[in-house]
Amino acid sequence: MDSILVKGGGELNGVIPIAGAKNACLTLMPATLLTEEPLTLTNAPRLSDIRTMTQLLQSLGCEIADLQGGKVLAMSSHRIHNHTADYDIVRKMRASILVLGPMLARDGHAVVSLPGGCAIGARPVDLHLKALEAMGAELDLRDGYVHAKAPGGRLKGAVVEFPLVSVGATENALLAATLAKGTTVLKNAAREPEIVDLAQCLRRMGAQIEGEGTSTITIQGVDRLGGATHPVVTDRIELGTYMLAPAICGGEVECLGGRLDLVGAFAEKLDEAGISVTETERGLKVARKNGRVKAVNVTTEPFPGFPTDLQAQMMALLCTADGTSVLEEKIFENRFMHAPELIRMGARIEVHGGHATVTGVDRLKGAPVMATDLRASVSLILAALAAEGETVVSRVYHLDRGYEHVEDKLGACGAKIERIRA
Numbered sequence: 001m002d003s004i005l006v007k008g009g010g011e012l013n014g015v016i017p018i019a020g021a022k023n024a025c026l027t028l029m030p031a032t033l034l035t036e037e038p039l040t041l042t043n044a045p046r047l048s049d050i051r052t053m054t055q056l057l058q059s060l061g062c063e064i065a066d067l068q069g070g071k072v073l074a075m076s077s078h079r080i081h082n083h084t085a086d087y088d089i090v091r092k093m094r095a096s097i098l099v100l101g102p103m104l105a106r107d108g109h110a111v112v113s114l115p116g117g118c119a120i121g122a123r124p125v126d127l128h129l130k131a132l133e134a135m136g137a138e139l140d141l142r143d144g145y146v147h148a149k150a151p152g153g154r155l156k157g158a159v160v161e162f163p164l165v166s167v168g169a170t171e172n173a174l175l176a177a178t179l180a181k182g183t184t185v186l187k188n189a190a191r192e193p194e195i196v197d198l199a200q201c202l203r204r205m206g207a208q209i210e211g212e213g214t215s216t217i218t219i220q221g222v223d224r225l226g227g228a229t230h231p232v233v234t235d236r237i238e239l240g241t242y243m244l245a246p247a248i249c250g251g252e253v254e255c256l257g258g259r260l261d262l263v264g265a266f267a268e269k270l271d272e273a274g275i276s277v278t279e280t281e282r283g284l285k286v287a288r289k290n291g292r293v294k295a296v297n298v299t300t301e302p303f304p305g306f307p308t309d310l311q312a313q314m315m316a317l318l319c320t321a322d323g324t325s326v327l328e329e330k331i332f333e334n335r336f337m338h339a340p341e342l343i344r345m346g347a348r349i350e351v352h353g354g355h356a357t358v359t360g361v362d363r364l365k366g367a368p369v370m371a372t373d374l375r376a377s378v379s380l381i382l383a384a385l386a387a388e389g390e391t392v393v394s395r396v397y398h399l400d401r402g403y404e405h406v407e408d409k410l411g412a413c414g415a416k417i418e419r420i421r422a
């Protein structure tokens with residue numbers, strides 16, 4: 001298993017290009033299952049999660065060519081020859097459940113392994129299943145798999161009101177509704193930019209969708225969808241992560257392709273903490289020129305609130321802030337596993353249920369630490385960049401799920417960071 005060695009202490013200055021969004025790409029890729037015609041995604045990120053989704057789609061019969069070093073994914077699902085998403089692939093990545101809606105919508109049947117829990121929480125998929133049931137699907141849970149059928153071979157439009165906001169359930173229902181007979185209305189739908197991106201791509205393929213980006217999405221089902229070429233939206237979580245690098249270390253970094261509308265609530269917190277964020281022609285410029293960061297309180301919420309996927313990285317910043325901050329995690333029940341690792345680096349953090357109280361210290365100190373999940377791993381790297389001495393972050397396979405070329409991107413801004421290959 002690879003690890004990352006960081007020698008901390010210096011300022012960061014330079015530019016960092018931001019990739020296409022992992023979480024958008026993972027929902028755009030299954031859209032290929034809705035059409036016999038080619039779907040091409042440009043601005044795709046080069047990540048292990050994208051390779052896992054590629055493997056899963058290929059196992060179902062899709063042809064996928066990754067061009068330009070993986071930045072372009074040319075997909076073609078002329079025929080789905082296998083309708084079973086196997087546990088061996090699904091267990092690696094929860095987003096695999098997103099093949100259920102499209103397969104069911106196109107061919108009227110699908111079998112998909114249940115993804116199981118994960119380190120940050122139990123993460124059930126009941127809302128995905130209830131939405132598809134409302135659209136007429138008959139579901140049977142057997143041997144760890146969901147066996148799904150659409151009576152008469154086609155889903156039908158329905159009004160689906162989600163009891164809580166779920167990004168994945170909104171995506172699965174939206175994908176499925178494009179080919180259902182009649183109108184589907186999704187209420188209390190997620191408003192994340194990745195949902196907007198998915199709706200835009202589906203519309204390019206011929207889908208009739210209104211209201212994406214609001215909490216009510218209306219889909220008029222069509223008989224068939226065609227091919228399209230679509231650029232994946234900028235990764236707002238990668239963007240937020242790299243915006244934190246100069247905030248923690250000092251210096252000035254311009255994040256190329258960054259947009260304030262993608263990170264509004266997060267940028268407001270940076271401003272409150274005393275970090276300057278300005279829009280440039282090419283992206284967002286972030287600087288911490290003088291003084292210590294101020295303590296701020298953060299509560300994670302569905303978009304447009306502060307994203308749970310930036311909570312760990314924000315905690316790394318607040319570890320050296322002036323004063324005491326409280327972080328409240330409202331999306332996942334077990335998303336503070338980075339706290340004990342940050343404490344190993346000298347942070348003062350107390351976790352009580354869904355709250356973490358962080359009292360800033362003058363300086364963190366390097367230590368051997370272990371990544372427990374994707375965003376935890378990058379929070380440890382951010383902390384290490386600001387810490388005195390050396391830090392080795394192990395289990396970085398989590399990091400590779402969501403960040404491409406981390407060492408190169410941070411290294412170009414002056415960070416002393418290298419990968420130790422196992």
Ligand SMILES: CC(=O)N[C@H]1[C@@H](OP(=O)(O)OP(=O)(O)OC[C@H]2O[C@@H](n3ccc(=O)[nH]c3=O)[C@H](O)[C@@H]2O)O[C@H](CO)[C@@H](O)[C@@H]1O
Pocket residue numbers: 023024026094095121122123124125126127128129164165166167168169302308309331332333
């Ligand atoms: C691949 C992808 O896009 N992942 C993102 C997606 O995950 P994901 O789509 O899994 O997250 P959801 O928005 O569905 O989860 C929100 C909450 O709803 C719960 N829930 C969800 C579905 C369900 O059927 N039943 C249920 O109870 C979850 O356990 C969680 O507590 O959104 C999360 C919340 O912004 C992000 O942290 C993830 O990075």
Ligand SMILES: C=C(OP(=O)(O)O)C(=O)O
Pocket residue numbers: 023093094095309374375402
């Ligand atoms: C939790 C995340 O991803 P996933 O939903 O794929 O586990 C994430 O991107 O931070």
